[in-house]
Amino acid sequence: MDKKKIVATVIVIGALVMLLVITFSKEDEQPASGFESHKVVAHAMGGINGYTYTNALEAFVANYAQGTRVFEVDLLLTTDDQLVGRYEWSGNMSKLLGQLDVLPANKQGVVLDYKEFMDSPILDIYSPIDVEKLLDLMQHYPDAYIVTDTKEIKPELINKQFTLLTEAAMQRDPALLDRIVPQIYNQTMLDEINKVHSFSEVLYTLYQSQDTDEQVIDFVKKTGVDITMPASRATKDFVKKLKKARARVYVHTVNEEDEIRELSRMGVDGFYTDFVTEDDLNNMRGLR
Template structure:
């Protein structure tokens, strides 16, 4: 009888231990920026158009459930920070501005007034860093991921000084919802000298680092990673996950590709046309 009771007690203890181990291995749900899988590329697509970086694109994608928005940010000719992907004639054409800008300005770096006074596709409104901060103030669960593109230390410093000034002039708490992208390992120190943001994404599209260098940098700094789809190999993703990074890829609009990459271990996606609420319904999305 005693042996039977002892066996029952041991079985109960074993079951209890298994239950404790199962609970300890269960990941807590992510919160804040990390809770979202979608990053709206160039503030998100709108009516089939991409790269607008427009006020209306932000609003339209927010209303569809997206909460994280990548914004292209460039310096104007008179040292203002504005949301534009590039200063080229092709971009002026893509944005439908050939009739609103004289030929000499279509591929040039615009002044702030020229930029803000040039409607996008005759319908949409350009934004600058001040308007982006106003949007963060109006939508307290939204985040901005910066795509500032510059590599020269003086330009990087100036861009982030303007970002910090715009946020602090409204509410310093806004800085917690700005996520800088860096383009090299050295750029992390440049940004940190201006302000230490709680989240940083190292984007690899300009990087010449080896996979080993990127993995070591993640271990040293705790940054997250975004990369073109072509770089997201199974082994690289696994190493980055083991190092502690969240992993994003860009730019993906196809459901099958998103599901495939998610199964590979990718955490999030820069996309033009897939809102956060829609992505949650894809089969196999973790």
């Protein structure tokens, strides 16, 4: 065989090898589906008419109509141990939610009972939610997902919150639990929620965590959880290592397009946001 034929043969073999590598790589990288196919997480059900932190029923509906399918909801216990959508029991939150004239002075900045909470409209016109209304939304919108922000880190309160949530879902349709994504605040919380129910998706949120980057990465490798963190903690090196450990990476809370583009180029998969909808993100240029 002459030299030209040898060179040609080598080139052809090399091309076939490259084609096989590319083909197998594409097979390994299956298109995201379900929860993982969405990049926007509506913070506290998403903003509505310029307002944030409402966790209101109408905020869910408005953001769903604009293409958003994943909704973070803050869930707290009332004095009579009912789970409701509230960011915090503070006087400032009562003010933010326009409830200073709705609630008497001695009920502002304290934990409410269930009736007091449900009888207090948000900003005069929006509806507060409890677990049952949340599940109503999930059944009415069967492609929507809920990410929980339950705040508590004491084992007995974690157990109480997730027992209430799980039992309410089980009474309606156990399949609803496949669309509920708990956020955990430390590594031991994963064991606590698994005592109640083994959820198919779990997000380890780092805003309360004292873990180092390496401790987070080791936990991801051991458990398969995904990660969400403040945008300020999302460095290029940390995100790269998390991705190498096969975690999906989310950041919170971002509302500016330039910041979203920068984080996307860094490798971030999803964004908790008040005002950017899934439709907005799909139309945004310069994303990875």
